[in-house]
Amino acid sequence: MIAxxxxxxxxLVVSLVGTPFLISWLRAQxxxxxxxxxxxQTHLTKAGTPTMGGVAIVGGAVLGYxxxxxxxGAVFTWGGMLTMGAxxxxxxxxLVDDWIKVRSGKGISARAKMAGLLVIAIPYSIAVLNKAxxxxxxxxxxxxSLNIDLGNVLWVxxxxxxxxxxxxxxxxxxxLDGLVAGSASLSFSAYVxxxxxxxxxxxxxxIPQGLDLALVAASMVGACAxxxxxxxxPAQIIMGDTGAxxxxxxxxxxxxxxxxxxxLPVIGGLYVIETISVMIQVTTFRLLKxxxxxxxxxxxxxxxxxxxxxxxIVRFWILAAMATxxxxxxxxxxxxxxxxxxx
Numbered sequence: 001m002i003a004x005x006x007x008x009x010x011x012l013v014v015s016l017v018g019t020p021f022l023i024s025w026l027r028a029q030x031x032x033x034x035x036x037x038x039x040x041q042t043h044l045t046k047a048g049t050p051t052m053g054g055v056a057i058v059g060g061a062v063l064g065y066x067x068x069x070x071x072x073g074a075v076f077t078w079g080g081m082l083t084m085g086a087x088x089x090x091x092x093x094x095l096v097d098d099w100i101k102v103r104s105g106k107g108i109s110a111r112a113k114m115a116g117l118l119v120i121a122i123p124y125s126i127a128v129l130n131k132a133x134x135x136x137x138x139x140x141x142x143x144x145s146l147n148i149d150l151g152n153v154l155w156v157x158x159x160x161x162x163x164x165x166x167x168x169x170x171x172x173x174x175x176l177d178g179l180v181a182g183s184a185s186l187s188f189s190a191y192v193x194x195x196x197x198x199x200x201x202x203x204x205x206x207i208p209q210g211l212d213l214a215l216v217a218a219s220m221v222g223a224c225a226x227x228x229x230x231x232x233x234p235a236q237i238i239m240g241d242t243g244a245x246x247x248x249x250x251x252x253x254x255x256x257x258x259x260x261x262x263x264l265p266v267i268g269g270l271y272v273i274e275t276i277s278v279m280i281q282v283t284t285f286r287l288l289k290x291x292x293x294x295x296x297x298x299x300x301x302x303x304x305x306x307x308x309x310x311x312x313i314v315r316f317w318i319l320a321a322m323a324t325x326x327x328x329x330x331x332x333x334x335x336x337x338x339x340x341x342x343x
Contacts, residue, residue: 011064054243
C-alpha cells in the first residue's frame, strides 16, 4: 500500500512542479497550440497556448513508477514494464504529431498516426502474451467469467483494436481544458483498485503482476492530477496528442493485462460516449445530409447550446466519476458472486 502512495505521490509532485518549467520552455521556443477555425469560436482565444504538456504526464508517471520500486516488496514485472513502455511509446507518437502540427499547422495524417500506434500495439500484444503470460480468454472482470478463449492470433487482433480504439477515443475527448486530465485520473483510479485487488487475491484473478500494474495505474493517477493543476480552465498548457495517446494506450494496456477487456468501456464510459457521438454525427450526415448534434464530439454540442466551458467540463467529470464507481462496483459484485467467497 505504501508503494502505491509513493508512486502516486512522486508522479503528482513531478508533474505539478515540473509543468511550470515545461510551460516556460515551450513559450520560449514558441511552441503553441494551433486552433482549427471550424471549432467553437470561443476556442480561438486559446491559440498559442503551450502544447505537448503530455510530456509532464508521461515523465511524472515514469518517475513515480520507478521510484516506487525502491520500497521493499515492489518488484518490476514484464506486465508492468511493458504497460509503462506502451504509455511512453504512444506518447512519443503523439509528441511527433504535436511537433509537426506546431511547425506546419497540420499534424501527421490519420493513417500515419495509426501506423505509428500499430507499430506499438502489435509488438506489445505479442510481448505480454509471451513475457507476461497474459491469458487469451476474453473476460469481463476475471478469467473464466465468460469461458471464451480467443487463441493467440484472435487475441492479438482484439488487443490491437482495443488499443487503437481507446487511443483515438481519448484523443477525441481532449477538446476542453482539463477534461481528459480530470477524467483520466478517475479512470486510472479504477485500475489501482482492480490491480491491487487482483494482487491480494491471486487465486481468484491469476495476475501475479497485480501490484506492479497497480503501481503503473497509481503513477498515472498522480501524473494526471498534477498536470490538471495547470491544465484546468483556463488552461496554461495543453496536453496535446502526447498526453491523449499516452493515456488511451495506458487504459487499453491495463485492460489487457488485468483481463478486464469488456469492463474497459464502462471504466472509460465518457470516452465511449464521445466517440459514439462522432460516429452518429458522421453517419447521419452521410445518410441523411443532416447533423444530429450542433458539433461533434458531443462536448462541443453543449458548448454551442450555451453551456459555459467549465460547466461542460465539471458535468463530464461527474459522468466519468459515475462510470468509475459503476465499474468498481461491478468488479466487486462479481467477486462477491464467486461460490464460497462469502461463508
